Amino acid sequence: MTPSTLRRRSAALAGAAGVLLATGAGAQAAEAGRDELPLGTIDLDGQETPVLGSFVYHQFHLDTNPEIRGLVHGVQRVEGGTVLYYSVGTPAGSSASAFAGAMAFPDSSHPYDGSHGVDLALVDTQSLAAYRPLYTSSETFTSATADLEASPGELVVGWAVFPELAADVDTVQVTMPWGTAVGDVPVGEGALKPVAQEPAPLLGEGWPEVPTADALAAADAAAVTYSLVRRTGDEEGTSTTEESPEQVAVTLDANVLFASGSADLSGDAQQVLATIAADIADRGTGEVVVTGHTDSDGSDTFNQTLSEQRASSVLNVLQPASGSGVTFTAVGRGEGDPVAGNDTDEGKQANRRVTVVYAVQGES
Template sequence: MTTTPNHPHRRARLVGVALAVAGLLATGCTGALRSGEDTDTTTTTEPAAELRAWPEDEPVVEVASPAQPDASVALRPLLREPDGTTTLVAEVTNEGSGSASLSSLFGFDGLVATRIVTTEGTVRHAPVAGDGGSPCLCSGSPTTVPSGATAIVHVTFADVDPGAGSVRVALPGWRPADDVPVRHVRFAPAPSTVTVDELAPDHEVAVQGAWRTPDGILLRVEDRNGTGDALSPSALADLADASVVDPATGRLGQVRTESSRSVAELAEDPVPSGRSVTRDVLVAAPGGDPDTVLVRIPGVRRSLPVTVADDAPTTTLAPDDLDEPRTATLDGPARDEGDLITLAEPDDVSADAEGPQVSLPDPGPALSSEAEPGWSVAARAVVRTGEARSTVYVDLTRSGSDRTWPQGLDVDLDDWAVIDPAERQRLGTLEGSDGADGSTAAAGVAEGTTRTLHVAVAPVADGSDAVSVDVPGFGTLADVPVVDGPEPAAPGDEVAASLVDDRSGEVRTDILSVGRLPGSAGVLVRARRVNDAAPDAFEPEAGLCDLTLSDPASGRRFQPLPPCVTTEWSRGLGVGEALVQEVRFPELPADVEAVVAELDGWLGSAPVDVADEAAPWYLDLPRPSDAPRGDTLVGSVGVADDLQSETRRGDEVELDLDTDVLFAFGSAEIAPAAAARLQEVGERLVPVASGTVEVVGHTDSVGDDAANQALSEQRAQAVADVLRPILGSSVELVVSGAGESDPVAANEVDGRDNPDGRARNRRVTITYGA
């Protein structure tokens, strides 16, 4: 089956696209590799006559990838042996101008991330591999396909259903291919066997024999040069990383010392065309005294079964200084049983099509910091993004600083606040289990550049048109405009929303759709990375695993279903190029009708409607889904004159009182003007506080430690003395002082005074259970 999508950025040989994500499936052994007599009793297809060489089958299905417009993959029929071993052989053609490695073609995990799925879509298998995916019975990562060349690659699976007449094959980074036939064969054990260099089939690699020795298994390997050119020593079979596998147990034995002449003979001269060279290598016995082994050499198709003999020939190897034998167990580490969601190809969307996005006013006056010379911040706006949140946008500029991030500015941004004079409120950041919701990555800021940061805060009232923004380490930005966020996309629009890179604005992420998968299987987000103007290729990096979805009506935030299942591409995007990605979220609550997409390093999206139906195109997804993963974001609300701010986490509430408002400098006597305000605080606590109420005093670091400790205790006691008659005997007040030992901001930055940080540290906290 061959299909050709119609896409302006794809080439003639493109057939379809998908990603099989490594690590998606639960770890579990699918059974050992077995050799010898056919033990299957349910096989419906008789194996062919015994084969003593790999069959040269013609390809039956061709697939392609939008991330690899100059490459294609042609799949041969899968070869299933009676013992359950099934091997996929594929032809990879590089039509580009430069060479292409397996890691660039199939991602970092390479062929070990390949999956095969039975036609009924009920069982999915991962390749035979060791811990972490390597070593594996598959083509090694050193394989590089030159421009204009074709390489033959392979990957082996275990315990595949003997009745499967065809399967789906999902190569990492490529569109899955359906209906790939399975050919039943029987590879006959023999004293010797011939395999091939997967990049140069005319370079035969013959395993002349395998013999037991006291130090392991001796292999004799012959390189036969049938090419038209001489083979350099580096082009010969890589015996320094050779290994053997016992197909009866799945145990693997590795070379005794990787780079030593005592265990592997090295070729020193080129091998002319039509000639051969024979070398020996000593590998660890995999255990169990196997009768046959499979020989594994990087870049060479694994051998057919080779019988292990006792009468080892004379060899020039002198294993007098061996490492301890290294062995590993090869398993089929991933097997998933359950229906798969049907794939559906989406409509093409032009890379020029954009969705609604946040539009920010020009920045206001910049604010610098005594503690952070060379840095400045300027407010853009506070954007209303729903009933449960607003978002603050601030420009951070680096000019003349040797740092890539201001040390005094908390990267999590969780101490930012909005002061709303119209409503006399202080609005804190919205935080979840992993900190504030916004620009949380500690990405460097280049000299002479500006980065736009954002963080979510409690919602600003509809009647407010200007607020102040309190930025830790810098101070307060005044007269920040409050604007409404973008409206959702109109029905029928191709792009639901666009997020702009907060570093340069030269690239964007388009949210194409958010929809519920059938059978309560979760929610699928389809997005697209577009390079609008970045002169250097933009890297899509690790898919969309750091994408979050927030319900603007309730403040609930959701994260991808772990382990994250997303499309990853192993290429950068030039100007004008785009790549589509998908990511799977858990099933969202039925009352979530729209979401705001947040991606670290990007400005937030407009609200995106959650559609009732969705189907993957790039991902193989099983039907079951877990409960939503995420949390409800929590913010703080206080009063606008900075006497107090309030933070609630579950059933615990913490009030922070500004001691600069309550006390004169160095004093523990409550100022007359503040006494009435503290009385109001106590009256507010009466209906909500119960049990134990803790009152703790804090100071900055100026002055003697002992003096600061005493002052913190005295100030906490003064506050408690006001609260005790108001709260009555039903509340137990526990009073203490922490001095300067528990700061919430830096008192100094690189030895320079940080007045704003010291002001935040001068406080009295009141903590109680609500």
């Protein structure tokens, strides 16, 4: 296959609008109206080229600027790190006369080298961890933007190295510039081959050479590893959950759990509390703290007593169903710990709540 044919194949991938390339056993199919590629492998001049996801955004995140398109080809474990391989370019017919790497990335900043494409991340949504590219005082372990050059319709291959992933991580979310996400990318083993002579080859002409384990060993993985918080809520608004790798904090709407001025749980509370108890039994550890809160209506004494009673009511349902691996404490805060102003009905409603906080062990 000639270089011009290769580039036409790359253009077909970069400008995939309206074409579905079905891979496996050389099968191909076209389907109008599709802007997506399947997961799989495409044969480019005898090179098995994995396609694990695609992304589209505009230069500098402005709709009036040229469109940037690309593919994710691998998230690979190597000694000392994890390598992301991607390809990027502008589609055929783009308003840009040529593609340059600086079009695809915002200006990088300290501690990274300003001439590299670093607005990238790997996100482990199970363990709630995010990773930025590795670096040292003298080296940034990503493609230099000056190396990423191509004509419209071509895709050029870039790379970035992140910290080593835990052994049980089998998929990650890849975040490209300006938060453009490619989800559920499988994690593979070993650097992609064959290795090209160029630092940023065109797609189908090999893969960039990545740093050695000795070079990566000088980077501080902890400096580019971040804990995340997941926030979720149920459809009825009965509970909201804030989860980090270390703990879970559930906020229960007392307006749903209890009648006004009462500490008797409603029927709607039972299923919500059963779900929380099941999670505590599965992975909770240490102390579970149940805390009641009220608005400012009524006397301080009444509100303090009501908050204690409501916390105890929730504890009495959770504790028998949560197993023996945790201990429980019920606390009442009365009106003393508001999350909103008590001068509006909405603020008072937010303040009437019960929280359940517990540490977790193992995977999130």
